[in-house]
Amino acid sequence: MVSRVIPVDQFDLVIFGGTGDLARRKILPGLFRRFLSGQMPEGARVIGAARSDLDDAGFRDMIGQAIEEFGGEETADKDRLAAFLECIHYVAVDATGEGGWAQLKDLIRENVVRAFYFSVAPSLFGALAERLHGHGIADRNSRLVVEKPFGRDLETAKALNATLAEHFQEDQIYRIDHYLGKETVQNLMAVRFGNILFEPLWNNHYVDHIQITVAETVGVGGRGGYYDKSGAMRDMVQNHLMQLLCLIAMEAPNQFEADAVRDEKLKVIRALQPVDFHHIVRGQYDARGDEPSYREDVENPRSHTECFVALKCQIANMRWSGVPFYLRTGKKLKGRTSEIAVVFKDLGHSIFEGDEKRHRNILAIRLQPNEGIDLQVTIKEPGPGGMRLIDVPLDMTFADALGDDVDEATDAYERLIMDVIRGNQTLFMRGDEVEAAWAWTDPIIEGWQTRNDVPKHYDIGSTGPEDAMMLLHRDGRRWREIKG
Incomplete structure (x- = not known):
């Protein structure tokens, strides 16, 4: 029996909180497995964004170590791991200020799927959404991934939804529940x-x-x-x-x-x-x-x-x-x-x-x-x-x-x-x-x-x-x- 895998389009995926625990344990090792399976098209890119003062090489070293620790047996293929790390980039970004946003805009490509993963505290969602919009980095076709908790009660959930809705339409927002x-x-x-x-x-x-x-x-x-x-x-x-x-x-x-x-x-x-x-x-x-x-x-x-x-x-x-x-x-x-x-x-x-x-x-x-x-x-x-x-x-x-x-x-x-x-x-x-x-x-x-x-x-x-x-x-x- 042969599995039928639906291909994906060329993309740039920006992970805010790219140096955090979730990115290191789950998101990037998972993307490496998709790379090995052939689901990541050639030229697809993953861009880490966080406060840490790193360059591409430093971030790649960090992610390479994380994949070897959390990625499983597939990390034995060192050549493929090296090829995956070439898809990885990094930008130091100030979520609540203006630092790094111009560099991120220059790095993001036109005519590809633009996805932004908010692997950060919900208190930063509004600031990130506002700057993505204000700097012209996100457009109508961009996609936004947000992690739980989606509020801690009805009032805060409504406020969070309203914050995201200021700059993104509902069909652009992906509230992720790994279950x-x-x-x-x-x-x-x-x-x-x-x-x-x-x-x-x-x-x-x-x-x-x-x-x-x-x-x-x-x-x-x-x-x-x-x-x-x-x-x-x-x-x-x-x-x-x-x-x-x-x-x-x-x-x-x-x-x-x-x-x-x-x-x-x-x-x-x-x-x-x-x-x-x-x-x-x-x-x-x-x-x-x-x-x-x-x-x-x-x-x-x-x-x-x-x-x-x-x-x-x-x-x-x-x-x-x-x-x-x-x-x-x-x-x-x-x-x-x-x-x-x-x-x-x-x-x-x-x-x-x-x-x-x-x-x-x-x-x-x-x-x-x-x-x-x-x-x-x-x-x-x-x-x-x-x-x-x-x-x-x-x-x-x-x-x-x-x-x-x-x-x-x-x-x-x-x-x-x-x-x-x-x-x-x-x-x-x-x-x-x-x-x-x-x-x-x-x-x-x-x-x-x-x-x-x-x-x-x-x-x-x-x-x-x-x-x-x-x-x-x-x-x-x-x-x-x-x-x-």
């Missing part, structure tokens, strides 16, 4: 809308409930200062989990086109009902041995910020009325798992005498680790002794099923950056999506503050607070296992 670049997330739409097997069953007549879990084994690490002001609700639920919820619940768009897809996602967010505070659990991990607690990690002994959230929500529309969606995310948990599980209803009647076990079909979409999809089905247990039923998965791990056609090294960032160059906004959030998500999230956070809600404590290496288990047990259901 949407994962192979399995994109396959959600293929599975749902490309197979007649599932679409007739994708509703409240056949689906009992849906679980979305993003579990991490790591703590807050060096992000303590940021994270303690944000928390899991802002950092994960409002964007990553919300987007997964939209993709699993949305109606079929009339075509696979950016605004058609995003229109349907927006309808899901607007149909989300307010969440009762009894249906939300917040948590913080405790210390274990030499491993510090959350409060020690963020150096705030009185912190009430959550690093774990579990909640039950409902979508008020004809398709999903009565079907609960259970969302769960947390740090320092038992295992690293990102999964969407569609749990179908029980059979109305079993014809098999003596079979008292509940058998359910479950479609599980694994985002990490080992991206893939499996469908749990009920079969006869092999061997003599009568009709004994067992549940087994029909497993499609992409690397096993597709072999060489799966590029395991491909990172979500590099897929999405190539979509920017192609001008495809399908997997990027629109401004009204972001604002609608905050409009649903804000009352939950405000409710915690009003009630002076205190997170429940849980053990490192567990599945989270006991109250999160009860969230499903009260409904006669159970969370799927987080595997260590």
